Amino acid sequence: MRGQWLKQLCGGLTVIVGLATQSLAATPSQTTPARVGPVLVNVEARAGQDLSGAWHWSVDPYRDGLAGFHGAEAGPGHRRHDDVDVDAVTRANPQALYEYDMRRSPVVHLPASWISHDETMRYYDGLVWYQRTFTATKTPGQRAFLRFGAADYVARVYLNGKPVGIHEGGFTPFAFEVTSLLRTGENQVTVGVDSVRSADTVPPTVTDWETYGGLTRPVRLVLTPATYIDDAWVRLGDDGRLRATVRLQGTRPGDTEVRVRIPALSLTLKGRTGADGSWTGDAAEPSALKRWSPEQPALYEVTVEAGEDRLVDRIGFRTLEVKGHDILLNGKPVFLRGISLHEEELGKNPTRAMTPGAARALLGEVKHGLHGNFVRLAHYPHSEVMTRMADELGLLVWSEIPVYWRVNFARGETLETARRMLAENILRDRNRASIAFWSVANETPVSDARNAFLARLAADARALDDTRLVTAALLIDRVQEKGQSVMVVKDPLVSHLDVAAVNTYNGWYSDDALADLPGIGWRNDTGKPLVFSEFGADAQAGFHEPGLKRKFSEEFQAEYHRQTLAMSEKVPSLRGLSPWVLKDFRSPRRQHPVYQQGWNRKGLLSETGQRKQAFDVLAEHYRKLEARQAHTEQARAP
Ligand code: GCB
Numbered sequence: 001m002r003g004q005w006l007k008q009l010c011g012g013l014t015v016i017v018g019l020a021t022q023s024l025a026a027t028p029s030q031t032t033p034a035r036v037g038p039v040l041v042n043v044e045a046r047a048g049q050d051l052s053g054a055w056h057w058s059v060d061p062y063r064d065g066l067a068g069f070h071g072a073e074a075g076p077g078h079r080r081h082d083d084v085d086v087d088a089v090t091r092a093n094p095q096a097l098y099e100y101d102m103r104r105s106p107v108v109h110l111p112a113s114w115i116s117h118d119e120t121m122r123y124y125d126g127l128v129w130y131q132r133t134f135t136a137t138k139t140p141g142q143r144a145f146l147r148f149g150a151a152d153y154v155a156r157v158y159l160n161g162k163p164v165g166i167h168e169g170g171f172t173p174f175a176f177e178v179t180s181l182l183r184t185g186e187n188q189v190t191v192g193v194d195s196v197r198s199a200d201t202v203p204p205t206v207t208d209w210e211t212y213g214g215l216t217r218p219v220r221l222v223l224t225p226a227t228y229i230d231d232a233w234v235r236l237g238d239d240g241r242l243r244a245t246v247r248l249q250g251t252r253p254g255d256t257e258v259r260v261r262i263p264a265l266s267l268t269l270k271g272r273t274g275a276d277g278s279w280t281g282d283a284a285e286p287s288a289l290k291r292w293s294p295e296q297p298a299l300y301e302v303t304v305e306a307g308e309d310r311l312v313d314r315i316g317f318r319t320l321e322v323k324g325h326d327i328l329l330n331g332k333p334v335f336l337r338g339i340s341l342h343e344e345e346l347g348k349n350p351t352r353a354m355t356p357g358a359a360r361a362l363l364g365e366v367k368h369g370l371h372g373n374f375v376r377l378a379h380y381p382h383s384e385v386m387t388r389m390a391d392e393l394g395l396l397v398w399s400e401i402p403v404y405w406r407v408n409f410a411r412g413e414t415l416e417t418a419r420r421m422l423a424e425n426i427l428r429d430r431n432r433a434s435i436a437f438w439s440v441a442n443e444t445p446v447s448d449a450r451n452a453f454l455a456r457l458a459a460d461a462r463a464l465d466d467t468r469l470v471t472a473a474l475l476i477d478r479v480q481e482k483g484q485s486v487m488v489v490k491d492p493l494v495s496h497l498d499v500a501a502v503n504t505y506n507g508w509y510s511d512d513a514l515a516d517l518p519g520i521g522w523r524n525d526t527g528k529p530l531v532f533s534e535f536g537a538d539a540q541a542g543f544h545e546p547g548l549k550r551k552f553s554e555e556f557q558a559e560y561h562r563q564t565l566a567m568s569e570k571v572p573s574l575r576g577l578s579p580w581v582l583k584d585f586r587s588p589r590r591q592h593p594v595y596q597q598g599w600n601r602k603g604l605l606s607e608t609g610q611r612k613q614a615f616d617v618l619a620e621h622y623r624k625l626e627a628r629q630a631h632t633e634q635a636r637a638p
Contacts, residue, residue, distance in 0.1 A: 014165035014176050016420065023534040033460040034419035037165075038175040038249065039231045039427045040147050040222055048144075050133060051189065055215075056105040057117060060127040065100075065192060066156075066387045080129040081190040083161025094372075102131040102190070110219070111149065113212035116351040123588065124195075130215060131190040136182055141226045143250065146189065147175035149217025149383065152203065156192040168417055169202065170195075171380035171402065172424035175222065182221075191215060199633040200411055202418045203402040208600060209342055209379065210586035217383055225308035226251045227277075227366045232304040233430045234260060235467050236285060236317035243282040243299065244269050248306055253277025257308045265289060265300065273306070276499040285317075291330045292433040293318030294373035296338070297394030299433070316391055316433030322469060325529045325573040329396070332636075335629060336396065336576025337622040338374030339366055340534060342585040343382040346609045350586065354383040360393075362386075362582065364497045367393045369615070371622040376533060376578035377441050379404050379426040390434035397432070398471070398533075398578065400439035401425060403457070407441075411447040418453070419460055426464045438465065442533075443503055451492055458496040468496040473533040476502040485512075486521035494526045499575070503534035506567075507560050514549070514556075517563040522571040529575035535564050536580030539614065540595045541606035552595040557602075558613035565621045579618060583607060 040046065046535040058065075064078040078099060086101040106117075114121045114128050136144070146157060152170030155162065160183060165176035195213025197205050208585060227250030232242045244260040247253075254275040261268045265288055269281040290298040299314040318330050326333040331634045344350045345358035363386070366372040375395050377386060380402040401421045408414045422440065429435055440457035442446050444450050454472060461470045474491045487504065488555055494500045506512045524530045539557035549556045561579065584603035599607060604615040 002580045011278050016165065016167040016174055018510055029598070033464050034311045034416060035422045036174075036420055036427065038145055038147075038177065039247075040145060040173075040175050041229075041231045041233075041427065042311050042431070043147055043173070043220060043222060045311045045313060046222050047222065048220050049136070050204050051132065051219040051221060052111060053109060053132070054107045055110045055130045055132040056102045057108055057114070057131075057299035058100060058102060059121070059124065060129055060192070061124075063127050065127065065129055080131065081156075081161060081163075081192065082159035083188055094335070102129065102200075105131075110215045111217050112351040112353045113152070113214040113216050115210070115212060115214075116349055125211065125213065126196055126215065127192055127194040129190060129192050131188060133186050133188050134221065135185060136187055136221065138182055138184045139223075143177060143224045143226060143228065145175045145177050145222040145224070147173065147220045147222050148191075148215070149173050149398045151193050151215050152195055152211065152213050153197055154194045155215075156194075158190040160188055162189075167337075169421045169424070170216075171382075172421050173384075173428055174424065185406065189219075191219075193555065199406075200408045200414050202407060202414060202421060203404040204407055206406075206589070207379070207402075207404055208587050208589060210344070210588060216352045217354075224250075227253055227256065227307050227309070229304055229306050229309045229311055231427060232260070232284045232311060232313075234302050234304075234313075234315050235430070236291070236319055237282070237467065238319050238321055240285050240319070241282040242267070242269075242285055242289075242317065243280065244304070245278065245280040246273070246304060246306060248273055248277040248309075250277075252307075258304070261303045261305075262300050263303070284426065289317060292318040292391075292394075293330060294394040297392060297433075299391060313430050313431060314391070318433050320467065320469060321438055322529060324527070326574060327469070327529050327575050332633065333624055334373070334396075336374040336531060336577075336578070337370070337372045337625050338376055338396075338398070338576060338577045338578035339370060339372060339582045339618070340376040340378045340580050341366075341582040342378060343380075343386065344583065344585050346583065346605075346607065348608060350607070354385045356385055356389065359383070359385045359389040361609070363389050363393050363395060365609075366582065367395055369611075370604075370619045371626050373626075374398070374436075374578065375578060378581070381421070384428060387429050387432045387434060391432050395434055396436040397434045398437040398439055399425060399429060399435050400442065400473075401457075402472070403441040403444065403454070403588075405443055407444065407450075407453070409444075409447065409453040412456060415453050415456060416455060422457055422460055422462065423464060426461065427634060430465055435468060437469050437471045439471050439473060439501070443473060443475050445475070446491055446493070454493050455496045458493075471497050471499040471501050471502050471531070473503050476504050481521070484519070484521050485521055488523045489526055489530065494528060498528065500524065500526045501531040501533035503580075504532055504537060507563065508537040508551075514559050514563045518566040518570065520567055522574075523566075524571070526571045528573075530571065530573045531576040531578070532568060533578055534580040535577075536596065536602035537561070537614075539611050539612050540601055541584075541610045543595070552592075552601070554613040558617050561614045561617045565617070579604075583609070
């Protein structure tokens with residue numbers, strides 16, 4: 001059975017979790033991507049209400065709100081999601097017993113992870129209830145949705161006391177239709193967010209980053225016409241044609257006129273949807289089009305109209321392909337001058353509330369400080385705020401799903417969860433010109449089950465989007481040949497990828513002397529471009545030890561980068577770098593009492609943004625590569 005999104009389960013409750021079992025042996029080419037709930041692409045352009053702001057919260061470590069007395073069906077003593085004004089009821093009936101009162105629970109500003117709600121929540125892992133009210137007006141013929149940017153890890157959503165849906169996965173958007181439950185006047189929305197992960201979740205329990213449980217991205221009430229534009233994808237194909245695909249949902253999605261306009265190019269594509277509500281049209285690339293690139297991040301206003309619905313977005317157009325060892329952006333070879341980063345804002349107490357200002361501060365350091373043209377947004381889909389900022393600043397993006405380390409690859413439901421996450425991520429961001437790579441995994445140990453699992457994801461990515469490259473961050477093998485250490489790309493998954501990317505930590509996780517790194521050999525027989533998707537060394541900002549070059553000193557980290565970059569210059573098929581990592585990030589498993597204190601210190605910036613010595617080493621290297629690329633392009637110009 002194919003993985004699915006189950007609708008109409010339990011009387012209208014929508015469940016978006018990995019549910020179905022299926023044979024892992026099926027060949028990837030037979031797949032169609034996982035089905036997801038409403039896409040509501042370009043959500044910020046839609047009518048409705050931003051429900052960011054003040055929410056009440058209540059911690060529920062024993063999950064009483066879901067199961068009450070002795071774990072049986074919950075009674076009113078516990079159900080935080082009930083549509084009841086506890087205060088009013090107990091005023092009328094002083095003997096009524098309630099052991100919660102959401103309306104008088106403390107208030108926090110969302111979106112934000114609960115780790116910053118108060119000190120007791122710093123390492124909380126479990127269920128937390130959130131509730132707020134909002135006013136709405138019901139209009140006949142209008143549909144209403146609750147759309148969540150992300151809830152980490154499982155979210156249970158209730159409107160006016162009634163369950164509307166469950167979603168699994170901490171980093172991708174989801175929406176539930178609430179047309180019939182919405183009231184004119186005051187409405188109450190309640191969300192139970194549970195951060196607990198297991199061996200079967202994606203990612204599993206152990207990761208090298210902070211969990212950041214909670215409602216970490218905006219919640220919106222979205223209002224649409226009865227038939228609405230659910231998805232609209234506008235891109236430049238590798239065949240040089242400008243193409244639009246629009247999918248309508250609703251009461252009459254078929255035989256509806258669709259118009260896609262780019263006024264600055266005087267271009268209009270139009271047609272009528274088929275019976276399934278979809279339409280694709282294309283046109284020759286307008287000669288006036290300025291293609292998007294890091295050097296010239298040109299974005300165009302694009303309007304999509306269908307029936308009563310209309311969306312406006314800003315979209316860039318470019319081509320991307322691989323030829324031999326080269327990655328071609330707009331037909332020209334590009335070397336990726338990148339860096340990896342987590343979704344964590346600068347500052348002593350990040351809470352994963354990514355605002356445009358916070359995104360600009362991080363990505364600005366990559367673009368202007370490091371002379372970069374590329375970011376790896378590790379290890380899960382980052383906020384849309386980041387990918388939109390990358391579009392605007394001109395940074396190519398590696399976008400990835402959290403198939404990280406030891407996922408339960410043999411379990412069909414886990415595969416379905418990963419497939420749905422991949423689909424939710426791609427459908428959210430297909431219009432972002434900056435996205436260059438869909439990555440399906442990070443450092444996963446090779447096995448038959450894992451190879452089949454990831455091959456399926458790679459096939460899904462291609463089926464959803466033929467304008468990006470598919471990759472994964474792989475482990476690298478080290479062999480001895482004629483007395484020399486040689487790094488060899490052996491992972492069989494490469495045959496399903498466009499680009500072979502490897503994480504390499506010689507000199508940090510190995511005892512190699514730093515001076516020996518440039519002497520290490522590299523062999524890439526895959527015939528594909530190679531990218532170093534990670535390399536790095538911890539340093540505590542301000543810890544200096546020039547003579548000894550001990551691990552954790554700024555000098556050691558700087559030298560590590562110098563020597564690794566020298567090694568990288570000797571790898572002929574190398575086409576990009578994304579060292580680990582832009583900024584120190586929270587990681588509960590990094591507890592060296594002096595140097596780490598709960599932070600992974602491989603950042604070239606400290607958590608507050610202080611540049612370490614290695615920052616300048618990388619910036620200098622990228623400045624040279626940038627000049628080299630400009631020089632080559634000049635020489636090639638007619
Ligand atoms: C890796 C992982 C990354 C870790 C990093 C490290 O290979 O992909 O998630 O944080 O190494 O610092 O060890």
